[in-house]
Amino acid sequence: MDTHVTEAPEVSSSTAEGETPWLDAREQRFWRAHLEVSKLLDYQLSRELQVHDLAINDYEILVVLSEAPERRMRMTDLATATLQSKSRLSHQITRMENAGLVLRQECPGDRRGLFAHLTEQGWETMQKVAPCHVRSVREHFVDRFTPEQIDAMYEALAPVAEHLRTLRGRS
Amino acid sequence: MDTHVTEAPEVSSSTAEGETPWLDAREQRFWRAHLEVSKLLDYQLSRELQVHDLAINDYEILVVLSEAPERRMRMTDLATATLQSKSRLSHQITRMENAGLVLRQECPGDRRGLFAHLTEQGWETMQKVAPCHVRSVREHFVDRFTPEQIDAMYEALAPVAEHLRTLRGRS
Numbered sequence: 001m002d003t004h005v006t007e008a009p010e011v012s013s014s015t016a017e018g019e020t021p022w023l024d025a026r027e028q029r030f031w032r033a034h035l036e037v038s039k040l041l042d043y044q045l046s047r048e049l050q051v052h053d054l055a056i057n058d059y060e061i062l063v064v065l066s067e068a069p070e071r072r073m074r075m076t077d078l079a080t081a082t083l084q085s086k087s088r089l090s091h092q093i094t095r096m097e098n099a100g101l102v103l104r105q106e107c108p109g110d111r112r113g114l115f116a117h118l119t120e121q122g123w124e125t126m127q128k129v130a131p132c133h134v135r136s137v138r139e140h141f142v143d144r145f146t147p148e149q150i151d152a153m154y155e156a157l158a159p160v161a162e163h164l165r166t167l168r169g170r171s
Numbered sequence: 172m173d174t175h176v177t178e179a180p181e182v183s184s185s186t187a188e189g190e191t192p193w194l195d196a197r198e199q200r201f202w203r204a205h206l207e208v209s210k211l212l213d214y215q216l217s218r219e220l221q222v223h224d225l226a227i228n229d230y231e232i233l234v235v236l237s238e239a240p241e242r243r244m245r246m247t248d249l250a251t252a253t254l255q256s257k258s259r260l261s262h263q264i265t266r267m268e269n270a271g272l273v274l275r276q277e278c279p280g281d282r283r284g285l286f287a288h289l290t291e292q293g294w295e296t297m298q299k300v301a302p303c304h305v306r307s308v309r310e311h312f313v314d315r316f317t318p319e320q321i322d323a324m325y326e327a328l329a330p331v332a333e334h335l336r337t338l339r340g341r342s
Binding site for chain 1: 308331338
């Protein structure tokens, strides 16, 4: 894996708004490590969920719906909760509906669109898969840090998540 | 955005190999923050690259090829470098070929498959886009940490990246 930011010396970073310095060596190695862990972890967790015929996004939908009141959610809220576009979510829910995991239904008396419901089969699938997924998350990520590292990284990441959430809400 | 690991008390994590404990509150908030930052940052950087008609994976290909000797790479090596499946990379390179950014060519005297070359237009595109991308990476991620946080997170993430790379190589 390589990086998304090159230090290529032939490329100038001067712009109308002034210079943006390239990442220095320490910033660069951190940025590469972050990208690599994000990408490879996603790949590894996806692979381990495939055994259960689930994509990683399917699993996320199962979790979100299982935590929602009455195990259902308006499609627009589900799109927001899972940071997906409505069209992409719609395709995914169709696939999951065909697999018997969720059901799309209009809510009586609510004309603001469709709800996605977790089916009994979807709930049972989550119960079966969740312990395996927790094991994967621990083995490949969480258990590889000390408690001090976990707290320090949370402190560092939380404001960045907040910043990015705000930007996302605005778009 | 929600999490990929639920603490749902109704779900038991006992398995044939023994208990895997659920994430505790501190592990859980860290795991959620990591997922959220990964996902939202990818979204934000993608959005800012769209202005230049590039997907984030396209930009990565441009960077990797621009750093390769003679600005070209065997397709199989490019798939490894960008952690993509060969079939997915092939589709992507077709799109980028249609946009004039890369060229697929057989290498004379080498029968082990095709090479992807960066075109002059691809190189110029990267020169134009790179300063904007660095600005995005700084604004939404790197510049939001102290130098101490950057070093500490690199120390924590590097062994995890190494572990995941090894797993990936084995599969």
